[in-house]
Amino acid sequence: MxxxxxxxxxxxxxxxxxxxxxxxxxxxxxxxxxxxxxxxxxxxxxxxxxxxxFKGRGTELVASLLAGDGRNAVVCASAGNLGQALAWSGRARGLDVTVVASRSAPAAKLERIRAFGARLELVDGDFDLARERAAALARQEGIRLVEDSLDxxxxxxxxxxxxxxxxxxxxxxxxxxxxxxxxxxxxxxxxxxxxxxxxxxxxxxxxxxxxxxxxxxxxxxxxxxxxxxxxxxxxxxxxxxxxxxxxxxxxxxxxxxxxxxxxxxxxxxxxxxxxxxxxxxxxxxxxxxxxxxxxxxxxxxxxxxxxxxxxxxxxxxxxxxxxxxx
Structure with missing residues (x-):
């Protein structure tokens, strides 16, 4: 192959x-x-x-590596499911998780992100605009950006x-x-x-x-x-x-x-x-x-x-x- x-x-x-x-x-x-x-x-x-x-499989890897490196803050863009998973995995390892999502994302997904303890920032646009905002936050705050599929x-x-x-x-x-x-x-x-x-x-x-x-x-x-x-x-x-x-x-x-x-x-x-x-x-x-x-x-x-x-x-x-x- x-x-x-x-x-x-x-x-x-x-x-x-x-x-x-x-x-x-x-x-x-x-x-x-x-x-x-x-x-x-x-x-x-x-x-x-x-x-x-299925997203928890990947966020478990991300969060375990971050915790092992001593880093305690992470941000991602999400259509909803990645944000929930990263919030869940991060909470279990004491990470400070920020999720950027579209304001039009399903309310049930946004509610669960908050329920798992992440900070949620909403943008007036689609997922790709949320990706841009998450990248900007990572640069400004000097924290790890998790990019789904790229990472x-x-x-x-x-x-x-x-x-x-x-x-x-x-x-x-x-x-x-x-x-x-x-x-x-x-x-x-x-x-x-x-x-x-x-x-x-x-x-x-x-x-x-x-x-x-x-x-x-x-x-x-x-x-x-x-x-x-x-x-x-x-x-x-x-x-x-x-x-x-x-x-x-x-x-x-x-x-x-x-x-x-x-x-x-x-x-x-x-x-x-x-x-x-x-x-x-x-x-x-x-x-x-x-x-x-x-x-x-x-x-x-x-x-x-x-x-x-x-x-x-x-x-x-x-x-x-x-x-x-x-």
Whole structure:
């Protein structure tokens, strides 16, 4: 395999630094989903932890290294889930955590960031403007800036999901991974390409936030002026060049899905798996709904990567969109 920034030995070692509460999340075949999707579907449930998303795997690495270096202050930009995870990991290690987020981020995510003890600064703009503000704060205050997907710890923490998938039995044919900044896609993809090279690594993004997918397809960074999707967790406009380089090595495909398919996927996960999934976590199901022929007869794993939703919005979405039927 071509080189990426990631290292499998470091990823294996990372498990020792990550609180076990984030590790070995449930992986199971969900037969109730299969009649509507036309393929065997297994769910990797990354919401079964205190921050209800996979992000805690990476922030545990970041926080443990900071605490080991004697540094006690850190800032990040977040669409919501990274901020919660960094606040949780930092609180456990006595770190002073600042999170910069968009004022339009889901209220439930912002409330949880505060509840975990972080200082929250809101900006009038999107996630990429929050990234700019977090970088400015880091320079002004001389503190560590955590950049999701750029910081290798966030990728290698997420990559521990790949170790768990590679050890799974029975084996599977493809994994569907939500694509935003790229930490989970590059991390899981790196491990599978090394340990389970027969598994197809498929990244999924909304049509309304296509920058990383466009970049993967054109093999160069492509930015967009805006985003328009309910999947706030993956709604970035400016891909990070180093992350794209890794993605080009490990991803077999990157696909875009419509908003109605995302909502239908959320409803299927609720109705047939009993799972409350945020829009980003339903991207894998949406990809199957939009291309049943591609996955027919195959065993597919989808990573349900987050379950932090604004309940009022969630009920509007679920009530407005009937699930796809076979």
């Amino acid at each position: 071509q080189e990426t920034r990631l290292d499998t030995a470091r990823i294996r070692a990372a498990r020792q630094a990550i609180d076990p509460v984030f590790l070995d999340t449930p992986l199971y075949r969900c037969e109730a989903l299969e009649p509507g999707l036309g393929c065997a579907v297994s769910v990797k449930l990354e919401t079964a932890n205190p921050v209800r998303s 290798i710890e966030t990728c290698e923490g997420a990559a521990t999901i790949g170790l768990e998938l590679a050890d799974a039995a029975p084996t599977f044919d493809a994994v569907l991974i939500a694509l935003g900044g790229g930490a989970m896609a590059t991390g899981v993809g790196h491990v599978l390409k090394e340990l389970a090279p027969g598994v197809e690594v498929i990244c999924v993004q909304p049509l309304g936030a296509p920058a990383m997918t466009f970049s993967w397809r054109r093999r160069r960074v492509v930015t967009t002026d805006s985003t328009d999707t309910i999947a706030d967790g993956v709604a970035g406009r400016r891909p990070i060049p180093a992350v794209l380089d890794d993605l080009l090595v490990v991803a077999d495909d990157a696909v875009l899905v419509r908003e109605e398919s995302i909502i239908a996927g959320m409803r299927l996960l609720l109705e047939h798996a009993g799972l409350v999934a945020e829009p980003s976590a339903a991207l894998g199901i949406a990809a199957i709904l939009e291309d049943r022929d591609r996955f027919a007869g195959r065993h597919v794993v989808t990573i349900v990567c987050g379950g932090n939703v604004d309940l009022d919005a969630y009920h509007r979405w679920i009530g407005a969109a009937p699930a796809h039927r076979s």
